Amino acid sequence: MSVLDVTSSPVIMGVLNVTPDSFSDGGRFNSIDTAVKQAEQMLMAGAGIIDIGGESTRPGAPKVDVQTELARVIPVIKKLKSEFNCKISLDTSKAEVMSEGLTAGIDVINDVCALSQPGTMEVVAQSDVPICLMHMQGTPQTMQNKPTYRDLISDIKIFFDEKITECGDAGIEKSRLWLDPGFGFGKTLADNYQLLNDLDQFVTYKLPILAGLSRKSMIGNLLNVETNDRMLGSVIAATLALTKGANVLRVHDVAETQQAVTIYNAMSKGIIDE
Template identity: 55%
Template sequence: MKLFAQGTSLDLSHPHVMGILNVTPDSFSDGGTHNSLIDAVKHANLMINAGATIIDVGGESTRPGAAEVSVEEELQRVIPVVEAIAQRFEVWISVDTSKPEVIRESAKVGAHIINDIRSLSEPGALEAAAETGLPVCLMHMQGNPKTMQEAPKYDDVFAEVNRYFIEQIARCEQAGIAKEKLLLDPGFGFGKNLSHNYSLLARLAEFHHFNLPLLVGMSRKSMIGQLLNVGAVRAPER
């Protein structure tokens, strides 16, 4: 299995490590530390040297309770960083955004993947993603970043996430986004408590019936901290 974008391919016959580059002042673990272009590029280089084959650039915090940012502000944060990384490194770049304007401009400067926690549900996002022809990651989230952790509830969390993926895949195909362009993210920690997260983790392999790549974001999540008996944002010691 491979993904294709910007004249290059990503071999998915083995796992890849995605390095997270938050260019925001208020993200969960590193907000405010990579705000300048120079610092952002330096951190991308560090992650690439450490083994990251995908760099995910985000200009809007998605932590619980996070406030939305304007289109103009997100463009100013994200586009120069994506362009600088694309010009300097042979690495795939994903852009964590829900805004159609950011989707289009990111594609123009070298982004390879649209990584949208809202699964292209914002007005115009689905059309913008289809126009770019880039691969898209669809993530499940109950609620929105402001309220998602207040009281998440499921009768069967796996069944609901699975059903959501079926619906979103069909929606993308109807808009002209081929199924082979899609990735799926169960959304650990997005509108889910610890029990929900562990249930999804235990059945993660069952999502392979879609025959699509899975993107799993668990770094510095509370579910890992609980298992290791360390804080949620503290990196495990080797």
């Protein structure tokens, strides 16, 4: 199994969207050269994982066909693997893309659909990399159409319980699973902040918890700031997630979040380089 320790100290996952339409950085890094340069900057700033995505999952985002997604992500993965000693996560929900990504050397699969798409469970079962299962109500096209819950945390836990069982039945070891409660994916503004407050309720699974709050509308709508002005709010939210048990922080602003992680480690673990 790939060695990827995310539990002894918080790990920053740098977001690299090689898409024309992602909500924050769409169109900025959708060439190999710009993508590689951005990845290098994030690695130098402290990212432990680069999360590459070739299909936007912002609310209402259009679907992308397999060949288009492959053409966007695989060359970037291969280039990064050839130039840097880095861990790469592939943000996809398609079995074919997962399979090609594994061949190219990815270290993590990050699936917002939690292996619900055809063939994905089988592909992951035949691999040895960690898989991040995210909770989402609906699809990216429908998820923000009046999401409702009987009980937010309990409903997400039921979802995770079912997914963990499904993975076990498919031959995917529980030790390979990460959990992402899905901030912004089928949640109201109030839901998102309840989720942040109660994030520690998922620690009982004894699995790595990924928190992806960076630059999302839960930051912008609360603070009334546009996407490019959400760095400070995002770092504050990420820091609060750390205090609630998050292990992996999926962020756009790596250098600033690394400062927060350093302060958190000094406070909670006594990790200080003098």
